[in-house]
Amino acid sequence: MSVFVWIELHKGQPIxxxxxxxxxxxxxxxxxxxxxxxxxxxxxxxxxxxxxxxTVIKADDASLARYRxxxxxxxxxxxxxxxxxxxxxxxxxxxxxELLAGAAADVGGGLLADVTELSLxxxxxxxxxxxLGGKVLSVEAVTADGPQFATLRNRxxxxxxxxxxxxxxxxxxxxxxxxxxxxxxxxxxxxxAGQISLSDANIIVAAGRGVxxxxxxxxxxxxxxxxxxAVGASRAAVDAGWxxxxxxxxQTGKVVSPDLYIAAGISGAIQHQAGMRTAxxxxxxxxxxxxxxxKLARYGxxxxxxxxxxxxxxxxxxxxxx
Amino acid sequence: MHVAVITNCTPDTAAAxxxxxxxxxxxxxKLVVNPWDEYAITEAILLKEAHSGQVSIITLGGPEHEEALxxxxxxxxxxxIRIWDDALQGWDSLAYASAVAAAxxxxxxxxxxxFGKELPDIASEAHIFQTARRLGWSPLxxxxxxxxxxxxxxxxxxxxxxxxxxETVTSRLPAVISVIKDINExxxxxxxxxxxxxxxxxxxxxxxDLGLDAAAVAPKTRRLAYQDLPKREGAxxxxxxxxxxxxKLLEDKVI
Numbered sequence: 001m002s003v004f005v006w007i008e009l010h011k012g013q014p015i016x017x018x019x020x021x022x023x024x025x026x027x028x029x030x031x032x033x034x035x036x037x038x039x040x041x042x043x044x045x046x047x048x049x050x051x052x053x054x055t056v057i058k059a060d061d062a063s064l065a066r067y068r069x070x071x072x073x074x075x076x077x078x079x080x081x082x083x084x085x086x087x088x089x090x091x092x093x094x095x096x097x098e099l100l101a102g103a104a105a106d107v108g109g110g111l112l113a114d115v116t117e118l119s120l121x122x123x124x125x126x127x128x129x130x131x132l133g134g135k136v137l138s139v140e141a142v143t144a145d146g147p148q149f150a151t152l153r154n155r156x157x158x159x160x161x162x163x164x165x166x167x168x169x170x171x172x173x174x175x176x177x178x179x180x181x182x183x184x185x186x187x188x189x190x191x192x193a194g195q196i197s198l199s200d201a202n203i204i205v206a207a208g209r210g211v212x213x214x215x216x217x218x219x220x221x222x223x224x225x226x227x228x229x230a231v232g233a234s235r236a237a238v239d240a241g242w243x244x245x246x247x248x249x250x251q252t253g254k255v256v257s258p259d260l261y262i263a264a265g266i267s268g269a270i271q272h273q274a275g276m277r278t279a280x281x282x283x284x285x286x287x288x289x290x291x292x293x294x295k296l297a298r299y300g301x302x303x304x305x306x307x308x309x310x311x312x313x314x315x316x317x318x319x320x321x322x
Numbered sequence: 323m324h325v326a327v328i329t330n331c332t333p334d335t336a337a338a339x340x341x342x343x344x345x346x347x348x349x350x351x352k353l354v355v356n357p358w359d360e361y362a363i364t365e366a367i368l369l370k371e372a373h374s375g376q377v378s379i380i381t382l383g384g385p386e387h388e389e390a391l392x393x394x395x396x397x398x399x400x401x402x403i404r405i406w407d408d409a410l411q412g413w414d415s416l417a418y419a420s421a422v423a424a425a426x427x428x429x430x431x432x433x434x435x436x437f438g439k440e441l442p443d444i445a446s447e448a449h450i451f452q453t454a455r456r457l458g459w460s461p462l463x464x465x466x467x468x469x470x471x472x473x474x475x476x477x478x479x480x481x482x483x484x485x486x487x488x489e490t491v492t493s494r495l496p497a498v499i500s501v502i503k504d505i506n507e508x509x510x511x512x513x514x515x516x517x518x519x520x521x522x523x524x525x526x527x528x529x530x531d532l533g534l535d536a537a538a539v540a541p542k543t544r545r546l547a548y549q550d551l552p553k554r555e556g557a558x559x560x561x562x563x564x565x566x567x568x569x570k571l572l573e574d575k576v577i
Contacts, residue, residue, distance in 0.1 A: 010486055069451070069461055094484045098463055101448035105416055105455040110542030113415070113446040128549070131445040132332075135339050136347065137549040138445075144542035183460040184493040187479065191487040199485060203577070227577065245466075245504050246483065251335055251442075252357065252503055260576040271335050277551070281576045283567065284558065298574075299567055300558045311564040319568055320577070 001123075002083070003029035006076065006090040006099060007036045007048050008067070014047050016159060016200055017091030021152050022052035023160035025089055028120055033057055035079065037072060039065040045170060050162040057171045063179045066186055067095045073102035074176035080107050080147050087125065092151035093199070104149040110142035111149040116156040116278070125150055133251035134274030154199045155257050156278075196230040198249065203229030203260045206249055206276070209236040210265015210286065210305055217243055219309040220264060226316045232256065232276075234266045250275035264305040268293030285309070323375035323473050326426055327366040327399065327436045328453075329359040329390040330381055332443050345547025355390045358438025360508035361501045365468070366436050367398045367509060373473055376400040378432070380425055382410065382418055388524055395519035396511030402522060403429075407529040409536040415444070417539035419452030424532035426457060434471075434478065435498040439464065447500060454498035462493055466504040471495070 003025040007018045014036075025032045034053030036044050038060065045056045057079060063071055072095075080088060080103060088103065090096035092114040104111040112118070115127035116137075125148045126141040142148045198204060205224040211217055217231065224231045232249040233242070249256055251271040261279035266272060268284070268291055276282070277296055284297035285305050294300045301308050316322070331353035333339065339349045355363075366377045379394035381387040382405040391402035405421050413421075426432050435457075440447040447463065454461030462480050469479040469490065476495040481488055483502060511519070529535065561567045571577050 069454075069463075073455065094464055097447060098451045098461070101415065101451040102455045102461075104448070105419060105452040108416070108542070111415060111448055112543060113448050126546075129445060130551075131443065131548075132339060132347075133335055133442055133445075135551070136341060137551060139345075139546045139549055140543055141546055142542060143544045144540075183497075184462065184491050187490040187492055189487055189489050197485050245502075260571065277554070281571065281574055282554075283571070289560075294558045296554055297558045298556065299570060300560045301562070301564070301567065302560060308564060312567065315564045315568040316577075319572065 001029040001087070002031045002033065002085040004033050004035055004080065004085040004088040005053065006088070006096065007034050007044060008091055008093060008096055009036070009038045009041070009044055012038065012040060012044065014044050015091060015093070017093065017152065017154045019051040019159045020155070020157040021089045021091055022048065024118060024152060024157045025087070026052045026160070028087060028118070031055070033085065035076065037064045037075060047162070049166045049168055050164050052160055053168065055169050055171065057173055059173050059175055061175045063175050063177070063182065066189070068182065068184050068186065069098055069102060070182050070184060071175055071177045072099050073106065075173070076103040077106035078176045079173065085147055088147055088149045090151050092153050096151050100149045100151050107147055109147040109149050110144045112140055112142065113151050114153050115150055116153050118150055118152065124148065130255070133271060134255060134277065135270070153255070196228070198230050198232055198247070198254045198256050201230035201256065201258050203227045204232045204249070204256055204258045205229055205262045205264070206232030206234065206266060207237060207264045207305070208234030208266035211237060211242065214242040219306060219313065223262070223309050223313045223316070226313050226320065226322055234272050263293050263297070264309060266293055267291045268296060323369065323373045323434070323471070324378070324432045325366040325369050325375065325434050325436060326378045326380060326429060326432045327359070327362050327394065328380050328422055329363065329394060329438070330356050330383055330441055331387045331390045332356040332441065335442070341548045341550055345549070347548045353386055353389065355393045356438055356441060358440060359390060360438070361503060361505050362436045362438040363394045363397055363399065364506045364509045365501055368506060369434070369468070369471065370398065373471065378403065378429055380405065380422065382406065382413070382421055391524055392519040392522070393511060395522050396515035397509050398515070402524045404524050404526050405532070406526055409529055410539055412541050412544065413539065414541040414543045415446060415448035416452050417541050418449040419456050420539050421529070421532060421534065422449070423453050423456035424534050425527055428527070428532060433473070433495050435496070437498070437500045439500050439502050450498065450500045457496070457498065459496050459498050460493045461498040462491055463500045465499045465501050
């Protein structure tokens with residue numbers, strides 16, 4: 001069974017979730033093709049082989065330098081029509097979800113979006129997907145014949161061990177659209193440089209109403225920095241204007257599943273839980289011992305976050321020699 | 323300018339949900355307008371105020387979704403349409419997109435289609451990008467701000483928020499956009515608006531009205547059942563000493 005995996009690049013390097021997709025592709029099929037689109041992609045091609053691709057189809061062109069819907073969908077849909085893979089996978093990032101939706105529309109294929117489990121049942125994909133803001137799971141299956149598409153939630157599938165010695169055939173293809181046939185032009189990009197993306201983070205330190213104001217995030221950021229983690233926030237803190245929306249975790253923000261989620265001054269409304277309940281270990285720090293967040297947490301500390309966070313930061317600094 | 327906004331009702335984010343032994347979903351509270359769509363409807367009205375023209379509001383679903391249409395009419399949408407047909411029962415994203423795209427084509431003269439970021443029931447935004455693809459228009463997803471619309475030059479410039487940062491993109495009209503929470507402060511209906519909307523008669527467009535047959539909207543995926551989330555195991559362990567917590571986390575190998 002042939003599986004295509006779109007390898008998503010960020011600054012020329014594959015994102016970790018694309019490796020997770022390659023790992024799953026090897027379990028589902030016996031021929032894995034990595035699709036690498038971009039400009040100057042040779043390192044990414046090597047990485048695709050190291051993480052499990054048997055073959056790589058590469059398109060290296062200025063018109064593909066940054067992900068855009070139209071040229072990427074046209075290229076992917078064309079390759080799917082030409083090679084008829086049984087399955088097409090990508091990470092469920094904003095780009096991956098758009099791209100596979102567009103390509104599935106073009107080839108008339110079934111799509112299972114943002115899945116946390118994926119298996120084959122009689123040759124058809126079957127998935128588990130969190131729905132309704134993560135409050136319940138939906139079990140869904142592809143019913144139609146033809147190529148089947150699925151996007152995989154970040155960190156829901158294990159990342160395979162790379163093997164730098166692996167290699168294979170590289171097929172070079174041209175873009176499907178000329179630049180003047182593409183309606184969307186990217187005028188400028190403000191990169192979220194220096195910050196660890198919430199969706200990719202192993203460790204997240206998040207805070208809510210309890211920080212009391214924008215300056216209250218200082219001890220939160222200090223702890224995140226020592227741990228090499230990202231800073232999250234509850235809706236209450238974002239709505240109050242204390243921290244930008246891109247930090248919001250929850251039903252109307254990002255859904256994350258880090259190894260460690262430290263929730264400080266967050267009561268744990270059901271909408272917030274929806275965004276973080278799949279974290280491996282949750283630590284709750286709250287003045288109110290009855291706060292719902294303690295029901296999710298493995299460890300809890302009852303007290304003032306302004307007292308506890310600096311002491312935790314100091315302890316980590318000592319133990320991690322930072 | 324003619325703006326079409328696409329909306330649905332959805333269970334309230336605060337509603338408790340339960341799953342019966344047959345894997346069916348049960349929830350107590352009534353449906354509400356998809357919270358993401360409130361931004362989409364408001365943005366459509368703001369565009370009408372800025373550029374004049376009209377706003378059409380469209381849903382796909384049973385009569386329970388008319389509430390979202392009436393909400394839009396009460397805020398200032400000019401006409402509402404409900405798409406429904408027995409053949410749409412069990413729709414998937416592509417069926418939804420095919421029917422909505424056909425309705426937009428039937429309306430004619432639409433310059434911009436606005437969706438809320440996602441439909442929480444299906445936890446997906448695939449139908450948005452597939453609608454754009456069916457129309458052959460460019461989709462701009464996750465829009466945090468419409469920077470400019472030039473109806474004469476037929477262009478739109480938006481700021482999109484994606485994982486890697488914020489992109490400013492210019493595209494041609496007609497276009498399809500999906501909007502996120504940052505874009506505006508949702509408008510709420512006035513009493514007069516609500517009274518006017520209550521009296522509106524809302525046409526139902528069936529597949530035949532859209533020039534589609536059942537095969538064109540045959541779903542390609544199917545929901546088998548709902549399942550409860552796995553329970554998180556064990557009770558919380560309350561720790562007083564930060565050093566003890568650090569040791570536990572190091573033992574758990576999550577650092």
